[in-house]
Amino acid sequence: MFQWAEHVDDEHVGKVRDALDDLPEHIGQIRSYVHGFDVGVSEGNFDYVVVADFDTVADWRTYRDHPSHVLFVEELIKGHVANRAAIQYQTPAHRSPQDYSTAGIQELLAQVDELG
Amino acid sequence: MFQWAEHVDDEHVGKVRDALDDLPEHIGQIRSYVHGFDVGVSEGNFDYVVVADFDTVADWRTYRDHPSHVLFVEELIKGHVANRAAIQYQTPAHRSPQDYSTAGIQELLAQVDELG
Numbered sequence A, B: 001m002f003q004w005a006e007h008v009d010d011e012h013v014g015k016v017r018d019a020l021d022d023l024p025e026h027i028g029q030i031r032s033y034v035h036g037f038d039v040g041v042s043e044g045n046f047d048y049v050v051v052a053d054f055d056t057v058a059d060w061r062t063y064r065d066h067p068s069h070v071l072f073v074e075e076l077i078k079g080h081v082a083n084r085a086a087i088q089y090q091t092p093a094h095r096s097p098q099d100y101s102t103a104g105i106q107e108l109l110a111q112v113d114e115l116g
Helices: A011-025 A057-066 A067-077 A103-114 B010-026 B059-063 B067-077 B102-115
Strands: A002-004 A032-037 A048-053 A081-084 B003-004 B032-037 B048-053 B081-084
Touching: A002 A048, A011 A048, A011 A067, A011 B102, A057 A067, B003 B048, B010 B032, B010 B048, B010 B067, B059 B067
Parallel strands: none
Antiparallel strands: A002 A081, A032 A048, B003 B081, B032 B048
16 A cells, blocks of 8 residues: 655556556466555545555565566556555465465356356 | 554454454445455555455445444554555456455355366
8 A cells, every 4th residue: 555645646547557457478376466546435545556466475576576567566666655454364264365366266267168 | 455553453454354354244335345455575564454355446435434333443443553554456358356255255165066
């Protein structure tokens, strides 16, 4: 999660959104990538969030150090945020990241197609 | 996301985890509920995270004000956290919360079963 610095305007946030939309095309290790701005229903919230799913810690490290991600951080994040909150967490076994991934859904849809 | 106060030990975190595991049984508006502790691969992280999906802002408000959730906050969060970071965000149309929910997966699995 990020809280923007004071100078950050809607145009900059639009660039962040577009850049984040593009990242999964460049980084194959991303299983699911959901991001968005705070919708304004609570006081004291952060401004923007990215929720990214990976199969392994190694895949997350590849993403973190990937040139496309590093460039995104350098160009659109560094110097533009007042506050950052981050965590890496493991989803429970009965809710593996794959269950929520596009790949997981597409696998299930493919099974439906095959059987139909 | 929470950063625990200094007095919080593993036993307390275990109680938080168990209470969060129970909440979806009590609050029907929850579509997906993923939570977990920081796995310790980055410096400066928060300690615990909850990612909850709802169909509507109204459903989120019902959850927020639900007696089971309020009791959880009163008993296990208030007075036990040094820092909190929160955001409410809308997932993109092509990735609706339902796509990642247990209900969504089960619907797809039911289709597979029916066809098989």
